[in-house]
Amino acid sequence: MATKVSTFDDAVAIAAQPATPAVIAVENLVHRYENRTALNGISFEVRPAELFGLLGPNGSGKTTLFRILSTLMIPSSGRATILGYDTAQEPARVRRQIGVVFQAQSIDLKLTAYENLWHQGHLYGLRGAALNKRILEILSRVGLADRAKELVETFSGGMQRRIELGKGLLHHPGLLLLDEPTTGLDPGARRDLWQYLAMLRDEEHVSVLVTTHLMEEAERCDRLAILNEGNLVALGTPTELKSEIGGDVVLLDAAHDAGLLAERIRARFRVDTTVLENQIRIEREGAHRFVTEVVEAFPGEIEAMSVSKPALEDVFIRRTGHKFWNEKDETELNSNDRSSKPNKSRR
Ligand SMILES: Nc1ncnc2c1ncn2[C@@H]1O[C@H](COP(=O)(O)OP(=O)(O)OP(=O)(O)O)[C@@H](O)[C@H]1O
Ligand SMILES: [Mg+2]
Structure with a gap:
């Protein structure tokens, strides 16, 4: 019964949307922490299979926006929707659509790569042979199939990040959100991660929103929103933005x-x-x-x-x-x- 209702709701939601609905729609979003305004009326959209960057210096509001999109925080006003679902009103539905990679480490160093993914799969209701198959798929996707049984604490920083990414991708999300995913990685590992994000977009049509404070990472995005002190100061492709000079x-x-x-x-x-x-x-x-x-x-x-x-x-x-x-x-x-x-x- 529950399944039927949700299928009907999904159908209604899809029918109500325009032909190519935005993957993320942020409308006049404001967030205040007590008396500090971290987001000051931000609006933009992310399109399907787009690699979208949020670029801004320290304190510009990237993580605040990230927390709202990943349903961890409710905005003071305005709204954000993901595939038509309001992040504040329907957080459970939003969570099913997204994979999230936080800046802070979320893997358990005392578990193996396989066990980390196994626990993550259970959180999303995956079980048994199907979960086992998906874990092996993901480990091979992130190039760690041969390290499945090793403790994550023996991995390099770049390898640990790849397990974080694997956790975010395990339940086949259509949208991946990453908050400064390359922090602490050397240039080679940074390049690998960006190539992997582009591959996800091109081959699996995953939409990606990634925050960064690095210009050369922003250059790799299809489109960018540039934040400064809680304001959206620019929006467009890197080429469009630079051509205004x-x-x-x-x-x-x-x-x-x-x-x-x-x-x-x-x-x-x-x-x-x-x-x-x-x-x-x-x-x-x-x-x-x-x-x-x-x-x-x-x-x-x-x-x-x-x-x-x-x-x-x-x-x-x-x-x-x-x-x-x-x-x-x-x-x-x-x-x-x-x-x-x-x-x-x-x-
Ligand atoms: N929990 C909090 N309580 C009070 N103020 C906060 C809190 N979290 C963030 N802020 C403030 O909100 C503003 C935006 O912070 P936010 O973490 O979103 O920036 P950011 O762009 O992610 O910065 P960084 O590049 O340093 O990660 C800053 O002025 C910050 O001090
Ligand atoms: Mg941040």
Whole structure:
């Protein structure tokens, strides 16, 4: 009887939806922790079989949004739906549709790879031979079939992450949610994980939402939502977002007062300039010629310069008026993250 009702409800829900319903629809979502606003009216949609990225610096609201989507938290206002089900009203239905990989470790190190997956399967009502078959399938999918009987504590960080991912995929979810899944992984393991996510999208048509604070990971997404202090500051494909920057990006390090020099460049060349951390930033077509002219016009005033193609950080700067990483973040970054830090080092 219960099955019939749910089948009927499912049919009604499907009939009520447009031809290609959004996998995730977030509508004017607000979340406050006491008096701090972590999400300030966010709206966007994730489409079927899309690899969608949520990019934002520390404290921008990524995990808050992740918790709401994975039904762990109810928003202060607005709503989020997954395949048409409201995450606050119908959390059990939503959970059946999603696989979740949290940033914090959720595997049991004292169990084997197989046992971890066995316990996860039981949580989703899988049993016996069917569960056994699915575990072997998943272990081979994540490249750990030959390590099934070994304790997870003997695995490398990357292998442990793959077991986390396997747990999230065990019950065949159509949507996978991952919160900063590559934290602590070396570049090779990061690349493997992203290739695996793309494979899930392409071969199994799984939709994926992944949070990150790394620009080069965001570049791998089909579409992106960029968050800053609880606000959605940009939405689109990486190419679309970067194409809003006209021409190249010129950075000039002033020998003396950057503010003063920027003003003089502005007056002389009639360009917009931005000064960030004593560096002058200019968006300009034909930048190489322009830079030569500037250096000739202001001899001895420019200590260093660079010209580069627009990057996602330039989009962030344009939309927010500040850099993705502030000075405090830079001192707090561990060496792992530093290697992929997007500003000065990329130029
Ligand atoms: N349990 C909580 N109680 C109070 N404030 C919180 C809580 N969790 C998060 N916040 C605040 O909400 C804001 C958004 O935090 P959130 O964890 O969503 O950011 P994030 O983008 O995931 O950051 P990170 O990149 O550091 O993981 C921050 O100002 C944070 O201090
Ligand atoms: Mg977070």
